[in-house]
Amino acid sequence: MDFKKNDMVTVTIEDMGKDGEGIGKVEGFTLFIKDAVIGDVVEAKLMKVKKNYGYARLMNLVTPSPYRVEPKCPVYRQCGGCQIQALDYQEQLKFKERKVRDNLERIGGFKEIPMEPIMGMEEPYHYRNKAQFPIGTDKNGEIITGFYAGRTHDIIPNTRCYLGVDVNEEILNIVLNFMKTYHISAYDETNGKGLVRHVLIRTGFTSKEIMVCVVMNGKKLPHSEKLVEELVKIEGMTSITLNVNTKKTNVILGDEIILLWGETYIQDNIGDIVYQISPLSFYQVNPVQTKKLYETALEYADLKGEETVWDLYCGIGTISLFLAQKAKQVYGVEIVPQAIEDAKRNAKLNGIENAEFYVGKAEEVLPELYDKEGVYADVIVVDPPRKGCDEKCLETIVKMAPKRVVYVSCDSATLARDLKYLEERGYEVRRVRACDMFPMTGHVETVCLLSKK
């Protein structure tokens, strides 16, 4: 049957995609339907038709899935932050575990996959330690804040996000009131005018320290002492700063930080390691799950204290410092120079002397060091971005022949591809475990142990 735009179809949703969209088939034709969840039977209208697949809009829920739940957030459908709030959390976990397994089978060609149970959250809301709220104006010229609608820059007004911490709302109300009282303008993306662009809030879950950073299209915030006066009343307030970003860009933060009050950073712990976090630092947003993920990576690495470990794509050295406690020596490699500065400072802060860091691309730094100096590893940990490891990097790992490789992945499709490469070159996949770092979204992290055959 030929489908065309505006056709109505009835579909059973059998799977979900990366962005949490429902996936179903009609006569072999695959449809992607936003806001439909596994188990739903829906009536949908075709919006875009390609050769073998299409996109459709959910028009009518014919039979709601038994796994449907009432979403907590009233704006979850419009807001781009959450995608699968309408799916029961236990089903979300099953979906994510299945996704990892399917990719390993389909792309990696693996058959008997040694999967351990997915690590979910006991409380799958309020897990984020970081939020970046855009500031704008509504049709009536009122200053608003909230979240961008999916794929656009329209602000959905909302100060109560269920993924973030409660104090965010209090802080946002202080900022909005301040802006109204002192007639401070909001930035307008369309013409580059106006002052306040974003409010970045970070909370240390173990330290209880709070950071507020106001991102500005300029260097001066008039009457900022009045804003500070209100913000410091909040328990745990540690750092109040301005960030200067005068560029016409989608990138939220600029390079310059101006201190208004307190410190320019907050501190937080993951396990026994303390990290200093500035507004510009990368830091995992779900500290509860990060701890579980790193503990699993550490368990898989099986360190006895005599090992040389390489941590590729190390960021600010979060995993490196975690491993350094149990290894003889750790080397980290990361492409972003500021992240390496953070890594070095955090090593010092924790009195860790057996961690060394290199700036550069893993696929360049590692081969070069191997060719020139014949560097050695007992264990190699990789935690690459979504596109996975560069082949040159994998090739060098194989040459270095570590006893174990621990692969931490945020995209199980590229994970499967890379595991296949390693499996064909002398490694065996021994353990696989998914971890839900981002409940209510379609993302899933995976940690995997490979041993030399």
Ligand code: SAH
């Ligand atoms: N392991 C860290 C960060 C993982 S995110 C943590 O858990 O905190 C992936 C990191 O890889 C990012 O910091 C990114 O800047 C870095 N990166 C991206 N491409 C890279 C490359 N080709 N070589 C080295 N690092 C890279």
